[in-house]
Amino acid sequence: MLYIFDLGNVIVDIDFNRVLGAWSDLSRIPLATLKQSFTMGEAFHRHERGELSDEDFADALCLEMSLPLSYEQFSHGWQAVFVGLRPEVIEIMHKLRAQGHRVVVLSNTNRLHTTFWPEQYPEVRAAADKIYLSQEMGMRKPEARIYQALLQEEGYSAEDAVFFDDNADNIEGANQLGITSILVTGKETIPNYFAKQLC
Numbered sequence: 001m002l003y004i005f006d007l008g009n010v011i012v013d014i015d016f017n018r019v020l021g022a023w024s025d026l027s028r029i030p031l032a033t034l035k036q037s038f039t040m041g042e043a044f045h046r047h048e049r050g051e052l053s054d055e056d057f058a059d060a061l062c063l064e065m066s067l068p069l070s071y072e073q074f075s076h077g078w079q080a081v082f083v084g085l086r087p088e089v090i091e092i093m094h095k096l097r098a099q100g101h102r103v104v105v106l107s108n109t110n111r112l113h114t115t116f117w118p119e120q121y122p123e124v125r126a127a128a129d130k131i132y133l134s135q136e137m138g139m140r141k142p143e144a145r146i147y148q149a150l151l152q153e154e155g156y157s158a159e160d161a162v163f164f165d166d167n168a169d170n171i172e173g174a175n176q177l178g179i180t181s182i183l184v185t186g187k188e189t190i191p192n193y194f195a196k197q198l199c
Contacts, residue, residue: 007107022077050135142173
């Protein structure tokens with residue numbers, strides 16, 4: 001079987017409120033104001049596809065949110081999204097590989113974040129056979145083509161794949177292709193799913 005794991009809030013806890021909190025501290029703009037103006041819009045999506053440079057993305061978001069931040073300040077806040085590793089998921093990934101399954105990560109991410117998390121959490125790369133990143137593939141979940149490209153690269157059919165993600169749209173996109181898809185709603189979702197399989 002091919003097991004596909006999302007990164008954020010699946011393997012690593014993330015919290016965008018931490019980003020906004022850091023930007024609020026640096027800009028002196030109230031957190032409530034930033035929460036209202038922060039959207040994962042076109043610039044966000046283009047950045048995740050690798051169509052926008054980190055600097056252009058920072059400029060676009062600062063313009064959208066009226067944020068008077070330098071690129072360094074923006075970057076500092078952007079990296080605050082990462083909270084910590086979910087060791088129970090890392091352990092499951094290692095067990096799956098030991099049983100002969102293929103284990104990969106499929107993440108909507110961006111170059112700026114990949115300057116941070118691979119070094120901060122080397123356990124992720126150690127637990128996966130391969131890591132697929134949206135900005136390197138030029139596409140992002142829930143686009144059908146990203147799942148199709150991954151399946152083709154791995155040499156698996158949709159019927160032989162299981163996908164874990166915390167975003168309902170991403171789950172729906174994979175489901176439409178026939179991939180067994182599990183919505184991760186909390187830290188217990190994945191351990192509970194594998195409780196019987198990995199006994």
